[in-house]
Amino acid sequence: MISFISGRLLSLMVTTLVASIVVFMLMQVLPGDPALIILGMNAEPETVAALHRQLGFDQPMWLRYLQWIGGFFVGDFGTSITYSVPISELLGPRIMVTVPLALMSMLISIFGAIVIGVYAAANRGKIGDTIAMGIAQIGVAIPNFWLALLLILLFALKLLWFPASGFSGWDDGIWNGLRSLVLPALALGLPLAAILGRVTRSAVIETLGEDFIRTARAKGLSRSAALWKHAVPNALIPVVTIVGLQFSFLLAGTIIIENVFNLPGIGRLVFQAIAQRDLVTVQSLVTLLAASVIIVNFVVDLVYGYLDPRLSNGGH
Amino acid sequence: MTQPLLRMADLSVELPIGDTKIDIIANTNLELGRGERLGIVGESGSGKSITALAVMGLLPQKMRVRGELIFDGHDLAKMSEETFCKFRGRRMAMIFQEPMTALNPVKPIGAQIAEGRILHLGETRADAEKRARLLLDKVGLPAPRFNLDLYPHQLSGGQRQRVMIATAIACEPDLLIADEPTTALDVTVQAQILDLLNDLIDDTGMTLMLITHDLGVVSEMTNRIAVMYAGRVVETGRTDDVFARMAHPYARGLFAASPHGAGLMPRPAGAGRPRLTAIPGVVPDPFERPPYCTFADRCGFVRDDCRQSMPALDLLSTNEGIEHRAACLHPCESLVRP
Numbered sequence: 145m146i147s148f149i150s151g152r153l154l155s156l157m158v159t160t161l162v163a164s165i166v167v168f169m170l171m172q173v174l175p176g177d178p179a180l181i182i183l184g185m186n187a188e189p190e191t192v193a194a195l196h197r198q199l200g201f202d203q204p205m206w207l208r209y210l211q212w213i214g215g216f217f218v219g220d221f222g223t224s225i226t227y228s229v230p231i232s233e234l235l236g237p238r239i240m241v242t243v244p245l246a247l248m249s250m251l252i253s254i255f256g257a258i259v260i261g262v263y264a265a266a267n268r269g270k271i272g273d274t275i276a277m278g279i280a281q282i283g284v285a286i287p288n289f290w291l292a293l294l295l296i297l298l299f300a301l302k303l304l305w306f307p308a309s310g311f312s313g314w315d316d317g318i319w320n321g322l323r324s325l326v327l328p329a330l331a332l333g334l335p336l337a338a339i340l341g342r343v344t345r346s347a348v349i350e351t352l353g354e355d356f357i358r359t360a361r362a363k364g365l366s367r368s369a370a371l372w373k374h375a376v377p378n379a380l381i382p383v384v385t386i387v388g389l390q391f392s393f394l395l396a397g398t399i400i401i402e403n404v405f406n407l408p409g410i411g412r413l414v415f416q417a418i419a420q421r422d423l424v425t426v427q428s429l430v431t432l433l434a435a436s437v438i439i440v441n442f443v444v445d446l447v448y449g450y451l452d453p454r455l456s457n458g459g460h
Numbered sequence: 461m462t463q464p465l466l467r468m469a470d471l472s473v474e475l476p477i478g479d480t481k482i483d484i485i486a487n488t489n490l491e492l493g494r495g496e497r498l499g500i501v502g503e504s505g506s507g508k509s510i511t512a513l514a515v516m517g518l519l520p521q522k523m524r525v526r527g528e529l530i531f532d533g534h535d536l537a538k539m540s541e542e543t544f545c546k547f548r549g550r551r552m553a554m555i556f557q558e559p560m561t562a563l564n565p566v567k568p569i570g571a572q573i574a575e576g577r578i579l580h581l582g583e584t585r586a587d588a589e590k591r592a593r594l595l596l597d598k599v600g601l602p603a604p605r606f607n608l609d610l611y612p613h614q615l616s617g618g619q620r621q622r623v624m625i626a627t628a629i630a631c632e633p634d635l636l637i638a639d640e641p642t643t644a645l646d647v648t649v650q651a652q653i654l655d656l657l658n659d660l661i662d663d664t665g666m667t668l669m670l671i672t673h674d675l676g677v678v679s680e681m682t683n684r685i686a687v688m689y690a691g692r693v694v695e696t697g698r699t700d701d702v703f704a705r706m707a708h709p710y711a712r713g714l715f716a717a718s719p720h721g722a723g724l725m726p727r728p729a730g731a732g733r734p735r736l737t738a739i740p741g742v743v744p745d746p747f748e749r750p751p752y753c754t755f756a757d758r759c760g761f762v763r764d765d766c767r768q769s770m771p772a773l774d775l776l777s778t779n780e781g782i783e784h785r786a787a788c789l790h791p792c793e794s795l796v797r798p
Binding site for chain 1: 516518541542545546547548549550553554556558561562563564565566567568575576579580611613624627628
């Protein structure tokens with residue numbers, strides 16, 4: 145187990161490094177000069193050159209990469225060009241929005257997927273299965289920003305249950321903070337739940353055909369007890385794999401959804417930084433997002449070992 | 461004879477295909493007294509396993525039972541699923557052919573053995589696992605090498621089958637159904653598992669229904685036998701009697717085709733062991749079973765009247781209170797072995 149984890153950690157570091165190189169190179173070839181954006185299109189060439197020196201753009205590329213990535217590993221993500229403050233200061237309050245949002249979306253995705261997938265599998269071929277999979281099919285087809293607009297129309301403007309946009313902060317109570325995240329989390333999580341639900345359905349159907357389900361039934365377990373106690377724990381293994389893969393889609397989704405709901409999160413920060421050619425901020429944030437995807441998949445690997453004892457303790 | 465533990469009266473298992481229904485098992489009559497050991501033999505597709513699954517109420521969803529299936533005074537054919545769940549694992553238990561896949565790979569074996577006792581006897585997890593420990597000892601998997609927290613993948617096929625046996629006998633059932641319990645195992649392990657089953661049945665007085673196509677196993681393990689062919693019982697009686705006479709031509713063919721049965725056949729002094737003889741043809745497809753004796757088209761002794769009606773399971777003789785019956789118009793008269 146120890147060697148499994150340390151091996152995983154090493155590959156985690158290497159993957160993050162490779163991702164950072166790719167992100168850095170992309171930023172270099174991206175059109176648009178941040179100095180021109182700061183100074184305006186009509187700036188004097190001398191002023192632009194001076195700002196380039198100030199921002200360090202006159203140094204060779206490899207040196208700039210090393211300076212950036214060196215700081216990255218001690219928590220210094222550089223200084224934002226537009227805000228002129230350390231990026232770590234920008235991150236703090238925004239993480240408090242995006243991480244709860246991502247967690248809620250994942251919970252909605254997993255919970256929704258298990259409910260709809262197991263229900264459809266248990267009623268395979270019957271009308272309930274057809275309806276459940278029809279709903280899932282619609283969920284797969286709907287883009288999350290459009291779903292977001294529908295949710296705002298229904299729950300915010302008609303029913304007035306949740307705020308239509310903005311984030312009130314965590315200071316006046318956890319519930320108020322959560323309330324402003326419910327609709328964005330649904331908009332992000334439901335389409336993912338639809339995809340994951342289809343995976344869950346086929347995984348449960350496959351395990352229901354296994355011999356050990358017949359053994360469980362022969363012991364006297366009812367159909368539903370055999371389903372929940374024996375089929376579902378086995379079916380979760382492929383489901384968890386997809387959850388890890390979906391996490392990157394989820395982060396990409398936050399960029400859109402945080403803009404639709406006007407949430408002050410990481411996704412919105414990335415979007416603004418791209419629009420303003422704030423190269424250092426973009427490359428630091430994107431590398432951080434890549435690292436978080438890699439870490440989540442590392443956690444998924446650990447969950448694997450817990451779900452499937454064949455992986456964590458070998459045979460004799 | 462007192463009330464039998466299990467009685468099948470005119471039992472059929474039907475499978476609807478489109479607008480028609482076909483009988484996978486047709487009009488079977490079979491009784492199983494308490495403490496008896498019944499062997500069911502026949503080639504693949506003869507309906508042995510379906511018979512067992514019908515008794516367990518675990519038939520594939522589309523199949524329906526017709527006729528009577530009386531277990532200890534209760535008609536299983538008319539029983540609600542809810543009541544049936546209280547019988548399964550408690551009053552009747554089953555061991556399956558494939559130990560490699562019959563255990564849940566993500567649950568420890570202790571929990572799998574204890575599950576039935578928690579469910580049926582309302583024991584706490586701790587009590588049930590204490591019991592599971594005793595059961596593991598009983599099936600020859602002693603501590604500390606074989607702990608309750610082992611997972612199936614850490615055990616060999618024979619060891620897994622022992623765990624299956626422990627699971628099946630956990631609630632001390634009246635009826636134990638073993639569906640080819642040794643077919644998937646190494647030859648050396650087969651004998652150990654059979655010995656284990658033998659001892660357990662002697663100790664507990666369980667009734668055994670053993671399904672196999674290994675005639676050697678049947679002759680050692682059972683006192684009564686039913687030979688099945690194309691969904692019907694074609695010969696039944698005391699194991700010794702059936703082995704001695706093999707009245708139905710199919711039984712005779714089946715025995716001649718197996719090393720154990722062929723060894724019982726008479727042969728001239730000094731002659732070597734004869735080659736095993738295969739039965740020509742194949743088991744008729746359930747869709748195309750003829751309205752007459754289903755074996756007629758493969759039978760070496762076939763006569764004209766064989767193709768006119770379905771022979772009943774006629775009484776040949778009675779020995780020690782057990783009837784020897786065969787469904788053949790012209791049963792073989794000569795004894796194979798006096």
